[in-house]
Amino acid sequence: MAKTYRALVGFHCPADPESLKKVKAALKMEHGPARDELMDKVRWMSAKEGDKVVPYNEAILKSWLDNEAVEEVTANA
Amino acid sequence: MPKYASKDVGFHVLGSYSLLGSDSKFEDTVELKLNETPALGEEDESYWSSGARKTTIEQEGWFDDDVGSSHEAFKELSDVSLPMSIAPHGNVAGTRMDCYESVDRVGYTVQLAVGDVHKAKGSYGCYFGKKPMTVVHELVAETTAGNTDADDVQCPAGGSNGGASVVHIVALDGSTPPTNCTITLRHSTDGTTYVDKHSHAAFTPTNVEDGIASEYKTFTGTINEYVSAAWAYSGGTSPTVTFVLGVYVAP
Numbered sequence: 001m002a003k004t005y006r007a008l009v010g011f012h013c014p015a016d017p018e019s020l021k022k023v024k025a026a027l028k029m030e031h032g033p034a035r036d037e038l039m040d041k042v043r044w045m046s047a048k049e050g051d052k053v054v055p056y057n058e059a060i061l062k063s064w065l066d067n068e069a070v071e072e073v074t075a076n077a
Numbered sequence: 078m079p080k081y082a083s084k085d086v087g088f089h090v091l092g093s094y095s096l097l098g099s100d101s102k103f104e105d106t107v108e109l110k111l112n113e114t115p116a117l118g119e120e121d122e123s124y125w126s127s128g129a130r131k132t133t134i135e136q137e138g139w140f141d142d143d144v145g146s147s148h149e150a151f152k153e154l155s156d157v158s159l160p161m162s163i164a165p166h167g168n169v170a171g172t173r174m175d176c177y178e179s180v181d182r183v184g185y186t187v188q189l190a191v192g193d194v195h196k197a198k199g200s201y202g203c204y205f206g207k208k209p210m211t212v213v214h215e216l217v218a219e220t221t222a223g224n225t226d227a228d229d230v231q232c233p234a235g236g237s238n239g240g241a242s243v244v245h246i247v248a249l250d251g252s253t254p255p256t257n258c259t260i261t262l263r264h265s266t267d268g269t270t271y272v273d274k275h276s277h278a279a280f281t282p283t284n285v286e287d288g289i290a291s292e293y294k295t296f297t298g299t300i301n302e303y304v305s306a307a308w309a310y311s312g313g314t315s316p317t318v319t320f321v322l323g324v325y326v327a328p
Contacts (some may be wrong), residue, residue, distance in 0.1 A: 009272045009273060010272070010273050011270055011271060011272045011273075012224065012226055012263070012270070012271045012272075012307075013269055013270040013271065015271065017269055019226060020256045020269065023226075023227050024227060025270070027227065027228055035228065038227075039227045039228060040210070042227045044226070060269070061268040063266075063267050063270040064270055066267055066270075067265055067266050067267070067270045067271075067301070068192050068272070069270055069272050
């Protein structure tokens with residue numbers, strides 16, 4: 001069963017990190033209104049402080065932990 | 078003593094006022110304060126410094142008297158001290174901007190008036206030294222609540238000694254204007270997950286009209302390498318906000 005984590009702070013991350021990487025790469029080549037259209041293509045997920053969250057893959061869990069955004073919820077918490 | 082011409086400057090804001098003249102020249106002087114070290118006998122003069130720096134700024138040129146213009150700011154702005162920011166390398170996220178934490182307008186002399194254009198000289202008193210900042214959100218209008226996480230800015234290696242951010246809101250409106258707008262500085266170690274570093278005070282449309290929708294706010298601890306801006310409204314329909322956000326990473 002996937003482990004559950006608690007948000008230590010409000011945080012914001014992509015629901016699909018690959019789409020963020022592609023958009024960031026494309027943004028370097030674009031100017032003007034096209035940038036807004038590109039940025040709209042990224043789907044995000046947000047958590048408020050105290051929310052319980054389940055990582056959707058190992059990479060995003062590492063990102064959460066690196067940014068001190070979550071802590072693991074212990075069984076009796 | 079750097080000199081910047083209007084055409085090269087991305088923005089120059091004091092509080093909520095844009096101070097970019099129609100054609101003006103800035104002179105920015107940073108002076109390291111020195112004290113003489115007394116010596117006995119025949120010695121060359123020598124000095125010591127506490128490291129304190131004094132900053133003065135003068136702006137001279139042509140100013141239009143449109144509402145919200147530099148002329149109005151010079152002429153009408155109250156004696157309240159406000160942050161002032163200048164982007165000498167253009168209005169582009171990721172480039173350097175200079176911020177003066179707390180500035181008073183100390184003088185404004187109109188030398189000549191032709192129609193609605195005035196030739197004038199303004200002087201500013203700076204309570205603190207100049208801080209080199211990075212533009213996180215350039216001075217552009219935004220509509221619905223959002224962020225620049227996908228278009229973040231890299232501060233080289235971030236820092237662990239704290240720092241500061243400054244926000245200037247120059248316009249806040251809507252079909253029905255929002256009650257207020259809050260700007261938040263976010264950061265990330267990897268450019269993927271962003272956490273709030275801190276939020277600035279919520280400013281109202283009245284604050285913007287009064288020219289005081291601006292705040293310099295310090296933070297302690299770590300600021301990570303990737304930084305972004307987020308904005309959110311309270312109330313209103315079809316809101317719009319025009320603001321700039323800059324960050325200073327203490328060395």
